[in-house]
Amino acid sequence: MSTYIPPLEDMQFVIEQVLDAPASWRAQPAFAELDGDIAREVLEQAARFATEVLVPINGPGDKQGCRWSPEGVKTPDGYPAAWKQFVEGGWPALACDPEVGGQGLPNLLNAALFEMLCASNHGWTMYPGLLHGAYEAIKATAVGEIRERYLPKVVSGEWLATMNLTEPAAGSDLGLIRSRAEPLDPRPDGSIANGDRMAITGNKIFISGGDQDMTDNIVHLVLARLPDAPGGTKGLSLFLVPKFMPDGTRNNAWCDGIEHKMGIHGSATSQMRFERAEGWLLGEPHAGLAAMFLMMNAARLHVAMQGLGHLDAATQKAVRYAQERVQLRAPLRPADVPAGGGPDRIEWHPAMRRILLTLQAQSEGARVLAYWIGVLLDESEHHPDEARRRHCTNLVALLTPVAKAFLTDLGHRGADDALGVFGGYGYVHEYGVEQHVRDSRIAMIYEGTNEIQAIDLVMRKLLDSPRRSDALLAEIEAEAAACTADGLALEAGALTAQIATVRGALEALQAARAADPEAPLRVADDVLHGLGHTMLAWAWARSSRCAPRHASPAQRERKREVARFGLQWLLPAAQWRWQRVQDWALPLPWVRT
Amino acid sequence: MSTYIPPLEDMQFVIEQVLDAPASWRAQPAFAELDGDIAREVLEQAARFATEVLVPINGPGDKQGCRWSPEGVKTPDGYPAAWKQFVEGGWPALACDPEVGGQGLPNLLNAALFEMLCASNHGWTMYPGLLHGAYEAIKATAVGEIRERYLPKVVSGEWLATMNLTEPAAGSDLGLIRSRAEPLDPRPDGSIANGDRMAITGNKIFISGGDQDMTDNIVHLVLARLPDAPGGTKGLSLFLVPKFMPDGTRNNAWCDGIEHKMGIHGSATSQMRFERAEGWLLGEPHAGLAAMFLMMNAARLHVAMQGLGHLDAATQKAVRYAQERVQLRAPLRPADVPAGGGPDRIEWHPAMRRILLTLQAQSEGARVLAYWIGVLLDESEHHPDEARRRHCTNLVALLTPVAKAFLTDLGHRGADDALGVFGGYGYVHEYGVEQHVRDSRIAMIYEGTNEIQAIDLVMRKLLDSPRRSDALLAEIEAEAAACTADGLALEAGALTAQIATVRGALEALQAARAADPEAPLRVADDVLHGLGHTMLAWAWARSSRCAPRHASPAQRERKREVARFGLQWLLPAAQWRWQRVQDWALPLPWVRT
Numbered sequence A, B: 001m002s003t004y005i006p007p008l009e010d011m012q013f014v015i016e017q018v019l020d021a022p023a024s025w026r027a028q029p030a031f032a033e034l035d036g037d038i039a040r041e042v043l044e045q046a047a048r049f050a051t052e053v054l055v056p057i058n059g060p061g062d063k064q065g066c067r068w069s070p071e072g073v074k075t076p077d078g079y080p081a082a083w084k085q086f087v088e089g090g091w092p093a094l095a096c097d098p099e100v101g102g103q104g105l106p107n108l109l110n111a112a113l114f115e116m117l118c119a120s121n122h123g124w125t126m127y128p129g130l131l132h133g134a135y136e137a138i139k140a141t142a143v144g145e146i147r148e149r150y151l152p153k154v155v156s157g158e159w160l161a162t163m164n165l166t167e168p169a170a171g172s173d174l175g176l177i178r179s180r181a182e183p184l185d186p187r188p189d190g191s192i193a194n195g196d197r198m199a200i201t202g203n204k205i206f207i208s209g210g211d212q213d214m215t216d217n218i219v220h221l222v223l224a225r226l227p228d229a230p231g232g233t234k235g236l237s238l239f240l241v242p243k244f245m246p247d248g249t250r251n252n253a254w255c256d257g258i259e260h261k262m263g264i265h266g267s268a269t270s271q272m273r274f275e276r277a278e279g280w281l282l283g284e285p286h287a288g289l290a291a292m293f294l295m296m297n298a299a300r301l302h303v304a305m306q307g308l309g310h311l312d313a314a315t316q317k318a319v320r321y322a323q324e325r326v327q328l329r330a331p332l333r334p335a336d337v338p339a340g341g342g343p344d345r346i347e348w349h350p351a352m353r354r355i356l357l358t359l360q361a362q363s364e365g366a367r368v369l370a371y372w373i374g375v376l377l378d379e380s381e382h383h384p385d386e387a388r389r390r391h392c393t394n395l396v397a398l399l400t401p402v403a404k405a406f407l408t409d410l411g412h413r414g415a416d417d418a419l420g421v422f423g424g425y426g427y428v429h430e431y432g433v434e435q436h437v438r439d440s441r442i443a444m445i446y447e448g449t450n451e452i453q454a455i456d457l458v459m460r461k462l463l464d465s466p467r468r469s470d471a472l473l474a475e476i477e478a479e480a481a482a483c484t485a486d487g488l489a490l491e492a493g494a495l496t497a498q499i500a501t502v503r504g505a506l507e508a509l510q511a512a513r514a515a516d517p518e519a520p521l522r523v524a525d526d527v528l529h530g531l532g533h534t535m536l537a538w539a540w541a542r543s544s545r546c547a548p549r550h551a552s553p554a555q556r557e558r559k560r561e562v563a564r565f566g567l568q569w570l571l572p573a574a575q576w577r578w579q580r581v582q583d584w585a586l587p588l589p590w591v592r593t
Helices: A009-020 A021-026 A036-064 A079-088 A109-119 A122-130 A131-141 A145-157 A288-294 A296-324 A350-382 A387-422 A421-427 A433-444 A450-463 A466-485 A489-515 A524-549 A553-570 A576-582 B008-018 B022-025 B037-065 B079-090 B109-121 B121-128 B131-141 B146-155 B290-292 B298-326 B348-380 B386-419 B425-428 B433-444 B450-463 B467-485 B489-515 B524-551 B554-570 B574-583
Strands: A067-069 A072-074 A159-165 A182-184 A195-209 A218-226 A239-240 A253-258 A269-282 B065-067 B072-074 B159-163 B181-182 B199-206 B218-225 B237-242 B253-258 B269-282
Touching: A009 A109, A009 A350, A009 A524, A009 A553, A021 A036, A021 A350, A036 A079, A036 A109, A036 A122, A036 A433, A067 A253, A072 A253, A079 A269, A079 A524, A109 A122, A109 A296, A109 A350, A122 A131, A122 A195, A122 A296, A122 A433, A122 B181, A122 B450, A131 A159, A131 A218, A131 A239, A131 A269, A131 A288, A131 B467, A145 A218, A145 A239, A159 A195, A159 A269, A159 B008, A182 A269, A195 A218, A195 A239, A218 A269, A218 A288, A239 A288, A269 B072, A288 A296, A288 B159, A288 B554, A296 A350, A296 A387, A296 A433, A296 B450, A350 A387, A350 A524, A350 A553, A350 B524, A387 A450, A387 A466, A387 A524, A387 B146, A421 A433, A421 B290, A421 B433, A433 B290, A433 B386, A433 B433, A450 A466, A450 A489, A450 A524, A450 B022, A450 B109, A450 B348, A466 A489, A466 A524, A489 A524, A489 A553, A489 A576, A524 A553, A524 A576, A524 B348, A576 B072, B008 B022, B008 B037, B008 B109, B008 B348, B008 B524, B008 B554, B022 B348, B022 B574, B037 B079, B037 B121, B065 B253, B072 B253, B079 B121, B079 B425, B109 B298, B121 B131, B121 B199, B121 B433, B131 B146, B131 B159, B131 B237, B131 B269, B131 B290, B131 B298, B146 B218, B146 B237, B146 B554, B159 B199, B159 B524, B181 B450, B199 B237, B218 B269, B218 B290, B290 B298, B290 B433, B290 B467, B298 B348, B298 B386, B298 B433, B348 B386, B348 B524, B348 B554, B386 B433, B386 B467, B386 B524, B425 B433, B450 B467, B450 B489, B450 B524, B467 B489, B467 B524, B489 B524, B489 B554, B489 B574, B524 B554, B524 B574
Parallel strands: A159 A218, B159 B218
Antiparallel strands: A067 A072, A182 A195, A195 A269, A218 A239, A239 A269, A253 A269, B065 B072, B181 B199, B199 B269, B218 B237, B237 B269, B253 B269
């Protein structure tokens, strides 16, 4: 019933005013020709594609789902045609390197594009969702003929790609991968080199787009072990295995079935069987996981955008429903509403107001955080100043697991709360909100579960290199100072208090670690969520400070109001997370039944 | 894959040791012949029915769903046969009055029965779920021939019943109901009496079991307006409208379609059309809502059991999966596990341990709370001492909205967290946990949304009659004293602190109300959840105190451990709820876009 409207005005405010991305672009030669006008035009076109092409096939695609037969997977009606339009629009190449046929636009704009795609149709967006990661992996590793044959097709989107990591016994623990590869043209000295032809054998599961009817060929990237490879993750190599060989013969890479899932029914989650399938080594032997990690930050930011997309779409729909639906008398009404009459719009009822304001504050704050990571990611790659690149790389490494886990949590829980605003109608398919709940759940699991993100954050990104958190806290400190300068006492005070809280908790954890190595892992979830809430506070304060520059006068006051609501209602409710970090010594017993 | 195992041991511990229900039964003549042995036998039989009959048709019924045609609704395969078995087992009559053919067992046992039914198959359980409420309404209102014809059939379950309240424009706001009734045999003086024949016209939506193929006839209870009835809820009357008339002719009560929902696919959520359908007035004119409220506490406790059922079933499945699944090395292992080897069971990983312990603590605490309400409900109806009946009535009135909203929240969020333990497998239908997430969501909405429960709790149950909360706090105080006497300092301290917190918050709110009538509504959600967490703390403390009497020695230590975990990890994380009540003066702006 209610549809998704891309939030172009807010995107523009965040990109141009809150983050001043145009200034960042001017500092980077790669984006010298880009400005706010061009960026706006790109996002407007993306919004048109999302609403005109993807929104109409979202609900029907969920109902119809993918259908498997031994001949292959049939995606829902309209999916292949939408893909054709996406390719014709040049969207897959948006953030690819111009040297290999890409448009060379910033990761930031790609992130905003995928926010809209996912908000419109998560199932369909699974197909291009993995493409950019495959592009990064192939670009970083493929050489010679392989590079020439596959990279341009992946940049243009003429062929789609898959990532084959998971096996039935190897999920979070990729070290348990058993798939193997054997050289087809072994050298006498037994050496193996990038680009060597291989026979790959193994079973992979949960492979998104493992088969589909949208592209003529599929480029499978597969993690497997070379003969005599060491055990664990250090023995994994990356291979490129096409569905069809260059001579047109069918390769021995088969989709044996697809999963029946809670959501993203339009995405073919495939069980793959490689039976001495022909492929080529990508990169050095045993360097497969490193190649995967190359694209990890971009891929995880991409998943964070899915969380944001669901959160924003569900929020919009709930707000519009609450504006239209009338039930019961509200205890208070806005000042400009005449007395008498009723029933009242449910948006006036305190319980609904609170849910809707929470959703709006989280959605708008999350956008600032996610887009900031996009800006930092671009600068980490393209900024001419090496110290700046290093600074940005550090911040990206720190913030990416937070964004992936925290925003996908917010997206799913937020969609669930939005459903409640619709009452019984929310539970019914045709209102479109329950699909957000179902679709959004998977983003908390794949691309590293949210629990794995928390471990990565605490162990590798914080405790092993405290300078990263210092850099982040310095950014928050700068924002607090700017708020103080602008007379925003509430914002400045909240940030200053957060800095002390975060610093104290991390110091406590650093000290705890020596005495109790398990301590950081017991409270990793609290550190991640605590930091997520701290970053929302930063985002609200920054948006409040930049509010006077909003293009819409009404939004100038509203952005202040949203920030105040977030800082007063939502931030205090999350402080137990940091207290829990201080309480790291609490015993956590074994599970018994 | 993983199945539900009714928690008979824990049920027995809660019923016999924690709550000492047998002592309560001995004090009530209605249950004089009941003892722990009989109760255990009843629950064992119920467990057998749930696991042998309902579990096998739960997943398939979700996949198949109900199918509508103009001829009527076809429920999933196996549903009608399961209903036949349920009726033959005498289960519908379990808690009905022996005077009208019931077995006269306590509400407590009926609650435990429905916990198991819902944990096994929520979709199927929707059909008997409304039956007891219909029984209560008919028993309280129907007279003469109507009573004789319909009450025994509803007691035995030979005919199923529906509740027709909601209309497209009237959800939470029943005052907006437009359906109308017209006397078919008008008296000259225009008077209308209980049992009068009526023609009922109107459209109802979200009617569970509005049509089905499980029983030969369906007894629709319909809220509608008599001619010249006042507006609002005071003009609603209750009518009994059968699908088939006593002479076998088809009544004009039609199911025009069913909803396509997020979950409970086996339940036929019907759009009903009454076109001068024949029926009879139940009770006095304009007293329809009062008749509905008669059964409200029992019906809301019933929905709370759905939350508990999902929570427990999802918890069990997650724990068993975590015991079997191995991934990565755990930082610590239980003392009795030999060193070396790996990967380790995921139940040993701190992140999983924390989720699983949280689920177990919430599930076991929620059972104590829900069953206590069952005991109180029975005493409120059957205790020979009037003061005791009044005391129990007050506690039931106070605790029922808490249990309905808080336990359905816990059930849904808990099922969602349990899904995460399964990783990618959790998102796949065949593992059975994602269905708990989908099915459990509706319990937060129907039978009064959880937001409506919070308003009912704060406005009617707390602020309008502070003696109710005094009675509850006295119970908690008694538990704290008992814990102190048993040397349980942690438990006693936590409860004593809670009492002060709750009292302070409620006093603040009582004072706020005079200055700011909207204040209680802004923080109603916090009061409800705050009280829910306080009651979990009470349940853990009480279970800990009673642990030495557990039949299983291993559980004696474990129950203490669960209580400590709940009081140390979970209770502090919820204290912001009570702080929020103290902060009632925070401004809550209007929603703007």
